[in-house]
Amino acid sequence: MEKLVSSWNNVQTVPEKHVVGAYATEVKKLAATILELICEGLGLEFGYFGGKLSEIPSMLVNHYPPCPDPSLTFGVSEHCDPNLITILQQESDVLGLQVLRNGEWIGVEPISKAFVVNMGYLHVNHKCSNNKLRSVEHRAVTNSEKARTSFAMFFIPNGDSIVEPAKALADSRNPAIFKSFQYKEFITHFINRTGGIDVALEPFKLQA
Numbered sequence: 001m002e003k004l005v006s007s008w009n010n011v012q013t014v015p016e017k018h019v020v021g022a023y024a025t026e027v028k029k030l031a032a033t034i035l036e037l038i039c040e041g042l043g044l045e046f047g048y049f050g051g052k053l054s055e056i057p058s059m060l061v062n063h064y065p066p067c068p069d070p071s072l073t074f075g076v077s078e079h080c081d082p083n084l085i086t087i088l089q090q091e092s093d094v095l096g097l098q099v100l101r102n103g104e105w106i107g108v109e110p111i112s113k114a115f116v117v118n119m120g121y122l123h124v125n126h127k128c129s130n131n132k133l134r135s136v137e138h139r140a141v142t143n144s145e146k147a148r149t150s151f152a153m154f155f156i157p158n159g160d161s162i163v164e165p166a167k168a169l170a171d172s173r174n175p176a177i178f179k180s181f182q183y184k185e186f187i188t189h190f191i192n193r194t195g196g197i198d199v200a201l202e203p204f205k206l207q208a
């Protein structure tokens with residue numbers, strides 16, 4: 001985490017680096033605990049998601065000024081986060097985040113002192129676990145009167161790390177449907193893709 005904070009040395013727009021650094025450190029611990037609990041729940045070995053798969057913390061502060069006509073623009077259009085796990089704090093009581101459930105967009109009400117935990121897009125790679133872990137499509141809408149701010153901390157795999165269906169979760173009844181790939185191969189394809197998010201993993205699918 002020191003690396004993250006020292007990388008802000010030239011960033012004049014982070015006024016309270018020690019506060020942000022302390023926040024990032026605590027959120028990182030939370031993410032590590034959640035990832036360990038997920039491992040335990042899925043029957044994966046201790047530390048499966050630790051290390052390289054969640055090595056790079058990245059913080060994004062989203063600020064959405066009021067928009068006179070929210071029907072004209074999204075704050076953030078629909079997407080799945082292309083990382084391992086995201087811990088999001090909705091700062092104010094303004095509704096903005098929506099998740100797609102059964103084809104319907106549902107508002108995620110901000111709860112004071114609570115985080116939203118998003119499984120990243122890489123978890124579609126765990127379809128071999130019968131979708132026990134799903135990445136949810138989400139978006140942020142704007143508000144006609146109030147500004148909104150959210151803080152997202154993304155935990156991103158190291159570019160060289162290998163992403164693959166967990167061997168402990170794939171068997172003859174639930175065969176792996178994706179091949180192993182390096183995270184950097186995926187993210188390059190994800191960024192440069194021409195279609196929707198459902199095509200981002202196409203090149204990594206195993207032949208049926």
Ligand SMILES: O=C(O)CCC(=O)C(=O)O
Nearest residue numbers: 062076081097140150152
């Ligand atoms: O502002 C939000 O609630 C969502 C932001 C988001 O999805 C993102 O930064 O990836």
Ligand SMILES: [Fe+2]
Nearest residue numbers: 079080081138
């Ligand atoms: Fe997101």
